[in-house]
Structure formats: C-alpha cells, structure tokens
Amino acid sequence: MTQRRVLASSTGAAHARILGLGAYRPSVVVPNADLIERIDSTDEWIQQRSGIRQRRWADPEESVRVMGTAAARQAIERAGLDARQIDTVIVATISHLMQTPALATLIAHDLGTDQAAAFDISAACAGFCHGVSLASDLVRAGSAGHVLVIGVERLTDLTDPDDRGTAFIFADGAGAAVVGPSDTPGIAPVVWGSDGEQYDLIRQREDWRDVVASDSPVMPHLVMQGNAVFRWASFAMAKIGLQALDRAGIGVDELDCFVPHQANMRITDAMARSMKLPDTVRIARDIVDQGNTSAASIPLALERMYADGDARSGDTALLIAFGAGLAYAAQVVVLP
Numbered sequence: 001m002t003q004r005r006v007l008a009s010s011t012g013a014a015h016a017r018i019l020g021l022g023a024y025r026p027s028v029v030v031p032n033a034d035l036i037e038r039i040d041s042t043d044e045w046i047q048q049r050s051g052i053r054q055r056r057w058a059d060p061e062e063s064v065r066v067m068g069t070a071a072a073r074q075a076i077e078r079a080g081l082d083a084r085q086i087d088t089v090i091v092a093t094i095s096h097l098m099q100t101p102a103l104a105t106l107i108a109h110d111l112g113t114d115q116a117a118a119f120d121i122s123a124a125c126a127g128f129c130h131g132v133s134l135a136s137d138l139v140r141a142g143s144a145g146h147v148l149v150i151g152v153e154r155l156t157d158l159t160d161p162d163d164r165g166t167a168f169i170f171a172d173g174a175g176a177a178v179v180g181p182s183d184t185p186g187i188a189p190v191v192w193g194s195d196g197e198q199y200d201l202i203r204q205r206e207d208w209r210d211v212v213a214s215d216s217p218v219m220p221h222l223v224m225q226g227n228a229v230f231r232w233a234s235f236a237m238a239k240i241g242l243q244a245l246d247r248a249g250i251g252v253d254e255l256d257c258f259v260p261h262q263a264n265m266r267i268t269d270a271m272a273r274s275m276k277l278p279d280t281v282r283i284a285r286d287i288v289d290q291g292n293t294s295a296a297s298i299p300l301a302l303e304r305m306y307a308d309g310d311a312r313s314g315d316t317a318l319l320i321a322f323g324a325g326l327a328y329a330a331q332v333v334v335l336p
C-alpha cells in the first residue's frame with residue numbers, strides 16, 4: 001500500500017490589524033451649482049436628498065493608477081514600513097477600464113514591490129471591506145506578511161453627466177490601508193454576503209460587446225434604481241452592522257466611530273437610527289464634500305475623521321460597505 005503524503009500547511013500571525021491608512025483626493029472640486037443646470041436640479045434638492053454639497057473629480061492626469069499609488073504610498077509611510085515589505089497588493093475597483101491585467105500589478109510595480117502578489121477584486125462599493133477581510137485572513141493564515149488594500153475609483157468615466165439619478169452622486173478618489181500582524185485582535189470577523197436577485201439595481205448599463213455593436217458607441221455608464229437601493233441599504237444594512245458588532249463581541253456603547261460607505265447621507269442617518277447608535281459614536285460624513293467614491297469611500301471618510309479629530313488611534317470603528325451586486329461586507333476594526 002502506498003502511504004498518503006501529508007502536505008505542509010501554513011500558519012500566520014495570531015491576529016491582524018490595520019497599521020496605516022492613506023488617501024488621495026483628486027484636484028477638481030465641483031460644487032452642486034456646476035451640475036444643476038444639466039440635470040435640471042437644484043443645490044437644495046441635492047443637499048436635502050443626498051447630503052452632497054460638492055464632490056471631487058479627477059483631472060485627466062489623475063488616473064486610477066496615479067491616485068491608487070498616491071494613497072498607497074501614504075498608507076505605507078504611516079504604517080512605518082518600506083514598500084518592499086509589502087508582499088500582497090489587493091485593489092478594489094470597478095473603474096480600471098482595462099479588463100486585464102489587474103491594476104494591482106501596475107501599482108505594485110510603481111511602489112517598487114514587484115515581487116508582491118497583486119490582484120484586483122470586484123465588489124463595487126463593498127470592495128474595500130472585502131479587501132480588509134481578505135487581508136486579515138491572509139496575514140493570519142500565513143499567506144502574506146503585510147497586505148496593501150487599495151480602494152480606488154474614477155467613477156466619472158462611468159457616469160452619464162445627463163443622468164439625474166447618478167450624475168450628482170458619483171465621484172473620484174482613492175484610499176488605502178496596510179494590514180499586518182498584531183499581538184492583539186485588530187480586525188474582527190467579517191459579516192458579508194450578496195443578493196444576486198437584486199443584480200439589476202446598480203449596474204453597468206450594457207456590456208462591452210453591446211457598446212461595440214452600437215452605431216454611436218458611448219461608455220457603458222452606471223445605471224441605478226436609486227429608490228430601491230435606498231430602501232435596501234437603509235434597512236437591511238443596519239442589521240448587518242449589528243451582526244458585525246455582535247461578531248466583534250462589543251455593544252454599540254463600546255463603539256467609537258461609525259464609518260459606513262458614503263453612499264448617501266440619508267442612508268447613513270437611517271442606519272445610525274436603526275442601530276440605535278448613542279450620541280457618543282462619531283459618524284463619518286465625508287460625502288458632503290467628496291461625493292460617493294464607491295470602493296474608495298471608507299478610507300477617504302476615515303482620513304477626514306482623523307483630520308477633524310473625530311478618529312483617534314485605538315478607537316473602535318464599525319466599517320460597513322454595500323453596493324452593486326448587491327454585495328456587502330462589515331467588520332469592526334481598531335484604528336491605527
């Protein structure tokens with residue numbers, strides 16, 4: 001009888017945590033006043049329905065590669081690391097317009113960490129929280145030492161400037177986190193999932209074959225059934241947030257910061273009410289001046305909270321992201 005071979009297995013760090021965060025806000029500031037004529041809207045309507053006062057758009061030089069690399073550099077520096085210590089790069093994006101190769105390989109190269117494993121993930125607005133969860137598991141399983149997670153979007157490339165339901169919401173930017181080993185738990189278990197029955201609620205209008213076959217091709221813009229998304233996010237996501245707290249083993253009174261995907265200020269408020277967050281919990285409201293940047297929105301919102309003194313090292317923060325798919329992910333983290 002031949003003897004069965006037993007393969008080696010890897011084990012990693014006891015725990016993982018976020019070691020550093022970075023962000024990149026593109027240069028073009030666009031107040032509501034610059035959009036309203038084209039979509040027959042008003043500044044008051046946009047602020048009242050979404051909370052957005054202005055948004056940031058990328059100029060032609062500010063590609064996903066440029067923005068993602070800038071945010072990554074800052075995260076690595078704040079983590080106190082050298083780029084060569086990064087051995088895995090995960091990019092969450094839906095707006096890298098080259099289907100292949102992955103944007104992550106380019107960014108790894110620009111950072112000078114060519115040996116790193118590098119791949120993109122597609123979970124739309126939920127991408128950053130998916131990436132943080134993967135990074136934590138890679139570090140704890142021993143597959144990686146230090147993982148760079150980047151959320152970057154140039155949604156203006158995929159937004160129809162004449163669409164009243166999306167033109168004022170979507171924006172551009174990048175954020176990044178370095179995840180590495182820790183002696184104490186810094187990233188609690190994720191609660192994540194999807195609901196493909198609602199696949200049509202937010203999606204690219206058509207695939208590239210339809211674009212090419214068209215007599216007058218235009219970019220396959222994002223289309224959204226805003227009202228249905230709004231209802232789903234406001235109610236279903238509050239339950240997911242509470243589950244994430246439960247999995248972290250803390251109650252709402254032990255939470256310092258609530259950092260939801262910056263989709264719409266009314267969704268943020270509805271979730272906070274539904275979860276009965278006490279007044280002591282500081283809430284991210286970056287959407288007001290940044291718009292909705294999909295995978296980049298949570299790290300950008302965190303950066304703003306630090307800048308405003310609303311987030312401090314050692315704070316507990318509930319991150320919750322949700323969007324096209326519909327896909328969602330939430331976890332409690334200890335802030336670096």
Ligand SMILES: CC(C)(COP(=O)(O)OP(=O)(O)OC[C@H]1O[C@@H](n2cnc3c(N)ncnc32)[C@H](O)[C@@H]1OP(=O)(O)O)[C@@H](O)C(=O)NCCC(=O)NCCS
Nearest residue numbers: 040041042045049125164165226227229230263264322323
């Ligand atoms: C997009 C959103 C702000 C629209 O708000 P809403 O209250 O759902 O708006 P509706 O589409 O139901 O339209 C309500 C009214 O406003 C009007 N309207 C729609 N877009 C408008 C605009 N840009 N400016 C002014 N009026 C507008 C509609 O014509 C309608 O008018 P009526 O009542 O006279 O028919 C909201 O649905 C939303 O934020 N949804 C979530 C989107 C989101 O967060 N997506 C990202 C998830 S990742």
